[in-house]
Amino acid sequence: MRYKRKINKKWLAPILGFTLAFPSVLSAQAAVPPAHASVKSVEFVGMAAPTGAEQMAKVYTGASVKVTYSDNTVKTFPLTYKTLYKSTDSIGGTVAGVSIDAKGKPIMDTSVPNNPVPAVSDSPDSNSLFQVPGMTPTDLGGNPLSLVTHYEYITSNNAGKSAYGLVPASMSLTTLDQNKQTGELKPVTLKKVDFSGVDGLWIPCNGSLSPWNTHLGSEEYDADARAYEADHKQTYVDPFVQTYYQDTTKKGNPYAYNYIVEVSVDSKNNSTVQKHYSLGRFSHELAKVAPDSKTVYFGDDGGNTMLFMYVADQAKDLSAGTLYAAKWVQTSAANGGSANLQWIKLGHASDNEVKAFVDKGLKFSDLFETSDKAADGFKTIKTYPSGKVEYLKVKPGMEKAAAFLESRRYAAMLGATSEFNKMEGVTVNAKDKKAYIAMSYVEKSMEKDKKGTDPTDDIQVDKISAGVTYELALTDGQKDQSGDSINSAYVPQTMQGLVWGEDLATPDAKGNTAADDKVANPDNLSYSETLRTLFIGEDSGKHANNYLWAYNVDTHQLSRILSTPAGAEATGLQVVDDLNGFSYIMSNLQHPGDEMIVPEPLKTDVLNSINQNFDNRKAGMVGYIAGLPSAKQLEKEAPAVPVKGGNNHQSSTDSSLIVIKDEAKKAGAAISWKGPKKPIVVTKGSHKLVFTLGSKTATMDGAKVQLPATPGQVKGKIMFPSGTWNHFIGM
Template sequence: MKLLQKTSSKKVLTPILGLAILAPSMIPSTTYAAESVQVKSVEFVGMAAPSTPQEMAQVYSGASLHVTYTDGTVKSFPLTYKTLFKSDESINGTIAGVAIDKSGKPIMDTSVASNPVPFVSDAPDSNSLFQIEGAAPTAKGGNPLALLTHYEYITANNSGSSAYGLVPASMSLTTIDQNKSTGELAATDLKKVDFSGVDGLWIPCNGSLTPWNTHLSSEEYDADAREYEADPTKTYIGPFAKAWNQDDKAVGNPYANGYIPEVTVNADQTTTVVKHYSMGRFSHEIARVAPDMKTVIFGDDGGNTMLFMYVADTAKDLSSGTLYAAKWNQVSDDNGGMANLQWIPIGHATDAEIKSYIDKGLKFSDLFETADKDTEGFTKIKTYPSGKVEWLKVKPGMEKAAAFLEARRYGAILGATSEFNKMEGVAVNAKDNKFYIAMSYAEKSMEKDAKGSDPTDDIQIKKVKAGVTYELSLGGDQKDRDGHAINSDYVPTVMKGLVVGKDLANADSKGNMAVEDLIANPDNLSYSEELRTLFIGEDSGLHANNFVWAYNIDTHKLSRILSVPSGAEATGLQAVDNLNGFNYIMSNLQHPGDEMILPEPLKGQVDAIISQNFDNKKAGSVGYISGIPTFSQMIEWKDSDKSLSVLRDEAEAHGAAVKWNDADRSVTVTKGSHKLQVKINDGSAVIDGKTVQLPYSARIENEKTMISSSVLASFLNQ
């Protein structure tokens, strides 16, 4: 619940978190003036799915934020998508997505011998937008902000062959100018972040901003050290090491990567990077820190993965702590399933301890004995990255090394559940004590084992190929499986499906294999405490276009707020609340046109436009959704050109007549001798025979025509 805002000469108080509607009797009379207009409620109003080849080939938002005020008026604030830069663009001489070696030099793509070019990523992912205390002003004179962005991989080399995983990934630090009046963002400088001190950066997917203003990166799809030891050519370790060191004789180490890097940005725009080896090695999709600043929940991407929790010894210091893995104790198989969670301690370690094992060059065979059938003393398990049934026994004295270098295998030996599938984004709701986790494809290892061949079958949910976003309830005073107290008040205790997609038996006319107006394959998650909204980005092979959704956790309304080009993934999702008085939703797109499921001839039409828009499909895009007002701005912008009003309601309240013409989708408003005419999706209106440009095109929302508040007010009050 939130308090409604007090206004006085357009000065407003910061509201308490929440969006619940308050009855007048609940407003403290000593604080609020009776005549002031307040914000009563807000909601996102979604946009239709793209329907034309042009729409399917671009990134855009046609959504809005509706604000209902206590005087009964409703205003709509249109959302727009703004591109900061494409991944192949150069900013102050540095290509944003260029891959670099350990010396900071571009890694060259020589697949076309006559035309060597730098490897450049088309796959921007995680964003962290934030302010650094003491940073110098930008040349534009706005607020200086920092933006850290992942470049997850390179889809193809210059000859068109796959380059996935073969080239070290990278991260950029962009200096952002925030216009102090409008809030508009602009990139003014860009540098590559130096990972030379931590063995490079391996497939960084999602990431998060910590409560203490550092960035937690990720390294997903940990290479199988067992497979690498048997045949080094079966993993990306060799090509990665050769490219990183620029040495064809370089030999890699699978245990050197697969962790959480933490990046600190300094006031002079330099960065420092550490890897947190004590957080365990697995397929790190993301690490999200709880409000206590020491409890961390992870996404573990892949098949047969595990839900991990880390509790640091000291708040704001992730260099030492205890790692836990969850046991899923199922309660229901409906709606993505529900379970009580039991936490199994994996072990306690410091970063330095685990790094010492890596530096010693420990191999898989140094940690485990193996068997090829049920054998006394060996435990039968099945985990990612192997995905095969294995019989393992930890060698004496190697328990800690196994626990952190092979966290999933070790956890499975201890009895933790290793049956999650495509565990992706994580978000935290501080007020309600909730975590949210996206399971992109809730199938396969999460279904009942019909053959009875797997070592365990803890998760037995009904298949949802379109995926599920789960809610995890948190509690304190919890004990682990061994009866020891867990030193955290943010321990997940119950996990249940919250936002669920719906599969289609047959493809629709666009090729969709999941219902278009529901989520499909949720990936990135971010939560706005101010708006009480969970934002969900898709990485779907079941939707013709991937979307970003807004899910109100109080009303459970799901609204589509962004569409990215067909074949692209929506990435880099970050809800930014009230940064110097402005709200943003950071959102990128990667590999446009790469994974299209559209039928022909539509596919060919869309593909041609995507190639024009995104440099022959070699560029991803970094940007943000703008137009979301803060609570203060909802009052300040009520009748400005930044808002839209319900045309009929406002006009009739002022005694005007309103007529809708269905033939050309136009509206005519008549008041006395004055007449206003406007067409839906037209950027202009005609007032008394004269054309007037509109700040935003008129649109239909919730079956009502919306028009610029300032233009309508000017017409009605003349």
């Protein structure tokens, strides 16, 4: 039966037992564009490991993305690596990696007599690419984007001696032009971020983009305040502040550093910095915020480190909150091990409260009493940065100061596990409520204490020097060890190995001491919700070349997608799923040619090429992988689904209406409906049709379809366009 007339508004009883008032016109003559296939699977087709000196001395990708649609059509998207700039390049008059003092002037390297030169980093690290609303377009005519980049340290000075930690680090803010047609990124201007308001920036490692569009930077490798108080020369604190303030008489304060720093950018491309003291002081690899915009996870780099979590009082505001540390309760030792996690509350504080402790000039001895042996009232602990067994007691009234200035020592005294080793990157899979954490080297404090000399031995997993990436399940309704509720729906409850490397008994021909077809020493992590893919960047001394990997969390397929020069670390990893219709994998490299494990004579050939490519090993590189398809591009490339006929062989543009319950019964399809104004779902085999009464937009296997007529009800029966129905049944 065909219906070409208008239906009056009234309450009708639909066939599935619900009532719905329906105002609509059921006839339409507009032509319908053909339905398109939906994405069935996304797969990264990996590249081979580099061979020969030329490949081993450069950064490149030979990988691609293979997309299979629901009609089994396959489309391939080749990937390419694009360089934005080297750290030694000048962008708009500013050298990208130059270190600056408190007045914004370049810090000079005077290591070679009579030849002072600006100190320039070879070690770009974290990237945050984002768009600030209202920013003025660039002269190139594209979309203006912002990029915050870390410069972690300077490997060596002009005289070839180590400069690690001695020269204050920096960040840059680059304005990029995004071509509106191709998505290509080009740097337009670059300026250094001013950290003079927070006493400079201490060794910034990785970072992340917050859900509210700010950059969360880091300060890793906390100076030992106990050692500094005993002998200032045991840490980098004084040389750091003297260089930053250009004052050789200035004394530093270790408690002024090793926090999370938040960089905000306004529409005029000006940056402001806020240091978040309430997130705790430890070796911050990075901070990653959960989808609730208030739960924060951290990497804690070094030996004998900890798993921390912070829950802010207010979403999108990290200025006050509660800090927790985890206790590992092991359930397995294999493949990196697995455990249940118990959370210990360290305390609640605001940034202002903790900063007041710093400004007061508190020292280690103001917080703790010490003993040189086990004694009543003293807790026995072993943590980074000391790495030694210590016997400590918190002085009365100093609990909050200890919790936020000496987070690791205080947490260990309360029973948290301080046996993690080289805990690096963190990222979140929002849909599955999973977090991922990289443990670069699973060894030493994470192995069973066979000598029985450590204060605790919570972690006793099998050694994997090539490292492990862990998966953490995030849950609601969790309580801390004291029985108090944790105000977060994203609390890690379990932790288990997900991707692990393989150690080799003897080096291979390129010097690899870990299997070259598996991840070695994972560091940077980033996750794509669109592609269901975890990306893993290496910081390995066990691979001749460090790689970037793509790991599909559904199929568990691991694919190598980028190779960096020998001796370089893959850094700056950030997956940008969809920015004005384009997706990117931000990926940098630092210190090319450093600490190479390649045997001779290949080593000499590789180094010669690296010197040519990277300014005699003085330059790192900032860049990205292009060609990654965005959700918009996947939809655009989807093939049209041909009409196979169906009942009465009507056209898919036929606007006549059929009683869908009757036709579904004939075709063996199932119909479900959960109530008024809810979608109606029709399923036949693996195919699904979803529509809503009163709407001319439906989805067919996930692809949007415009209907030739509006679904409605007549005398309690749901009516649907016959042409679209025939198309669906014929799939």
